[in-house]
Amino acid sequence: MVDVVSDYPGDWSAHMALxxxxxxxxxxxxxESPAxxxxxxxxxEGEFVAxxxxxxxxxxxxxxxxxxxxxxxxxxxxxxxxKIGGINLKESSLSEWVLNVGLVFQNPFNQISGSKFTVFEEIAFGLENLGIPRQEMTSRVEEAMSRTGIGDLADRSPYSLSGGQQQKVALTSILVMEPKVMVLDEPTSQLDPIGTREVFGVIKGMSQRGITIIMAEHKIEWVAEFADRVIVISEGMISNQGTPQEVLISPDLPGQGIGLSRYTLVAHQARQEGLWSQDRPLPVTLDQAYSGFSGFPDAN
Ligand SMILES: Nc1ncnc2c1ncn2[C@@H]1O[C@H](COP(=O)(O)OP(=O)(O)O)[C@@H](O)[C@H]1O
Ligand SMILES: [Mg+2]
Structure with missing residues (x-):
């Protein structure tokens, strides 16, 4: 990361965020009212924010x-x-901006171009617009499709797919562009638990390759597992943020329309019955729950 002197008054130590x-x-x-x-x-750069x-x-x-x-x-x-990478959104066009930032829409139907007959062409669409040579385009599309496990859909019409398949196609069409930043809006909302696990695996892989991920998601257990930081939005404002461990066990969450994870709920109940140490923070992941309960041999 490049260290620059921040132009933010009084904040000399800040490095330049992406x-x-x-x-x-x-x-x-x-x-009328602001969203x-x-x-x-x-x-x-490289952060995973939920x-x-x-x-x-x-x-x-x-x-x-x-x-x-x-x-x-x-x-x-x-x-x-x-600003992203120092470039101001207002001074940039959408076509310039999307070179760095890809959005996977909440409703995959909005992602589909409507002008392509096959899934393969649909995924190739963005690269085609950039004038990427045919051979490179084909190999990038095939690689992206194999990463999301949709190789077998290549010749299907985008409109013949289930919601979950469309969601994977939408993700793949962004993945193939290799953006610096991926913004994902509830990318698994139409997927079953197996599909959800697969898609989160792909997103985690992107994150491990240094891509910055910002993901709106209500599946708290997955957020807990993957995110470096969690931001809570309430009525258009940031009402809380921190590590998953800090944010996701907050008793305020249900009041803000956000469920607690099942691990947190079970441990909370167990604590009232003396089966979870008063000193141990409540868990947000399976691993944390497991190690917390392992400390209670009498419970077995
Ligand atoms: N395209 C739109 N036009 C007008 N208002 C919108 C549009 N999309 C969302 N809103 C409004 O903006 C607010 C925030 O909505 P949204 O960002 O969709 O919330 P969330 O994704 O958390 O459910 C809501 O009051 C919603 O009605
Ligand atoms: Mg939404």
């Missing part, structure tokens, strides 16, 4: 903002500053 949002507020054209309010957020929050809290809108669809597609009024 993503910087300062005082960001956004209002959709047809709606995002005073968002301040920095994300480092966004959680109730329905209508503003998760998708934050995803659109990071990926340039706000304001370049949705219009409306964007206040404050959104």
């Amino acid at each position: 993503i910087e949002l300062r005082e960001v507020s956004y209002t959709y054209p047809t709606i 995002l309010k005073d968002i301040n957020l920095t994300v480092d 966004i959680i929050g109730a329905n209508e809290a503003g998760k998708s809108t934050l995803c659109y903002t990071l990926s340039g669809f706000v304001p370049h597609f949705f219009r409306g009024e964007l206040q404050g500053e959104v």
